[in-house]
Amino acid sequence: MTRRSIGIIVNGVTGRMGYRQHLVRSLLAIRSAGGVPLADGTTVWPHLVLVGRSEAKLREIAERHGLDDWTTDLTAALARDDVQIYFDAQVTQQREKAIRRAIEAGKHIYTEKPLAEDTAAALDLARAARAAGVRTGVVQDKLFLPGLRKLKRLLDGGFFGQVLSVRGEFGYWVFEGDWQPAQRPSWNYRSADGGGIVVDMFPHWHYVLAELFGEVRAVTATIATHIPRRVDEAGRPYEATADDAAYGIFELEGGVIAQLNSSWCVRVYRDELVEFQVDGTEGSAVAGLRRCRVQHRAVTPKPVWNPDLPATEDFRSQWTEVPDNEDFDNGFKVQWEAFLRHVATGEPFPWDFLAGARGVQLAELGLLSAREGRRVEVPELAL
């Protein structure tokens, strides 16, 4: 079998996402599987060039995984002819300028979300990439979650009739960092460092809503910084300046209303860390990361409001599990494989910089809505 090597700069590989999801669960997993097979019988083999700021950390990661190509010099890596793709999982604030350099170097680009810190910058990157003729992609991992794949299957099969509404709960308690270390990086809680749950989660909500239910046409959001002081990785107290909870209403093309809560200050009394309930005229579903349960119109019980009596029904037992019917691979890996095929063969890849810019736009307009206390319409973005 012919093996075709594609050189990939992996920048930000020492971070949470860069290491676990992109290096280990995606790129190394693809290598363990022998590469990405193409329709013509050839295989794409990712050759990894690890890039970061700390020589010691890069060397340690490279040695741990039997890799030998790493550097702290991004300029030199971008100048290499055997590198075709630049991937960015750095902190958000470092992304735009690095991507700009990669475009100038003529590399195809794949990146974590959010694409940039504001819509103008994101659109500008999309335009620059188009002008340079390079292919682009932005991580939209939630689309590949088993729970959401099953939800999509239900939508495609017409299960819901007319979809009326979506309500989503995302979140968990992120420790303040004092008596137990926080499980997220401290920059997430400082506005000046690109933190905030709106910037973090609204790009995800944008593509989930647009792909499954309809393009977002208006947003109304209320945000809060519930925990104003936290303690960082070094044990130093700091002021948490960024929003740590967002309560949003999204009006979608076609009339669906979505209401999504995102919070790092909520304790989980759910089956999964994110859950979406979809109600339609013919049936309803509750989808999480992995599971999806349904209740059809024909078997919907008739609850009667009576606060004088204890509840007699076990409501959860009235729902039916949607079967897997297929093997679900890691979502980050599935999207990486699609991007590598896109670069290698031109296979369509819809999750490009323009799609990423729409996610940034929703975050920006969500924050505007919260700041001004009003509903904000979301204009169509185009290149």
Ligand SMILES: NC(=O)c1ccc[n+]([C@@H]2O[C@H](COP(=O)([O-])OP(=O)(O)OC[C@H]3O[C@@H](n4cnc5c(N)ncnc54)[C@H](O)[C@@H]3O)[C@@H](O)[C@H]2O)c1
């Ligand atoms: N797709 C998802 O579900 C998801 C989830 C979490 C985070 N993210 C995104 O991934 C990115 C990284 O988040 P993370 O949680 O892995 O953060 P992290 O803090 O764990 O990692 C950040 C990486 O950037 C590097 N870095 C930090 N400061 C830098 C600087 N000044 N200059 C250059 N590099 C710097 C770090 O060395 C590290 O490699 C963010 O853009 C975030 O929005 C995506």
